Amino acid sequence: MTSTELLPIGSVAASTGASVSTVRYYEEIGMISVASRVGGKRRFHPETVGRVSFIRRAKEVGFSLGEIRSILDDEAGGWLGVVEDKIDELDRRRGRLELMIAMLKEMRDCGCEAVASCPRSDDFALEPESSSSVATP
Amino acid sequence: MTSTELLPIGSVAASTGASVSTVRYYEEIGMISVASRVGGKRRFHPETVGRVSFIRRAKEVGFSLGEIRSILDDEAGGWLGVVEDKIDELDRRRGRLELMIAMLKEMRDCGCEAVASCPRSDDFALEPESSSSVATP
């Protein structure tokens, strides 16, 4: 064997930027597979590093752990659907983000004292709901 | 007076998409100003609707209530700084989002069985940290 180099939790944490407790937590909730134990201590497969990094990046972008899990762990091919949906959602989100950025830039340049009194902010407050979404409660 | 038309909480909720409890909650934590009471019932200024809508849109895009408050309520002009910072942050976030979308699309098209086994996902797992942020621990 080319020495599979199992990693202690500290290395996984260090090379992913997650905290040791977070890695333990991810193991506990099944986001990563249960590590083998050597003398009671966790030894992780190196691939866990990639997985944890993926989780962190995906979280930054706004995926929940549940969504990440369904993308990462789908064995039946359904992950494609999840990903397609997510692409759509992210595209929409990007659209809103761009709107928000544009609006903030306009507000920055329009000379208002405060956002609350800036007429530009109205554009943003108006409903851009056209696609299906929240049912009115 | 042109009848300032104070609104009951239900109208505010209905025209913003927030729930009645959320509007109460926003008042309680000072996200919106305390409504006057008529017979114990809240009557909101119409401008509250714009404010709550703004809050909701901003939240969708990823602002926390705290950030929204600092943008909306800064009387001293510091909101410009907050907004500038936020524009930068949103630009970065959009960058990551685009990366994520691109990666997911590649994965969608690359024929892998699962994301976990897709080499494309490594690109995403690698650190794209170049600007200031987390110190390598």
Add this chain to the structure above:
DNA sequence: GTATGACCTCAAGTCAACTCGAGGTCAAGA
């Protein structure tokens, strides 16, 4: 030989942003 650091478990705490439930008031309509 003891102290430090990395690790362990298990339970509980935290934080944001709500949400719910119990118990009550009040006005308008059938």
Add this chain to the structure above:
DNA sequence: TCTTGACCTCGAGTTGACTTGAGGTCATAC
């Protein structure tokens, strides 16, 4: 008259994603 609906307060519960704390085990460094 009775009931429905909109509103009220206050306190507690929820969810997601961790974080912290108490108390303990080892191995290595000084």
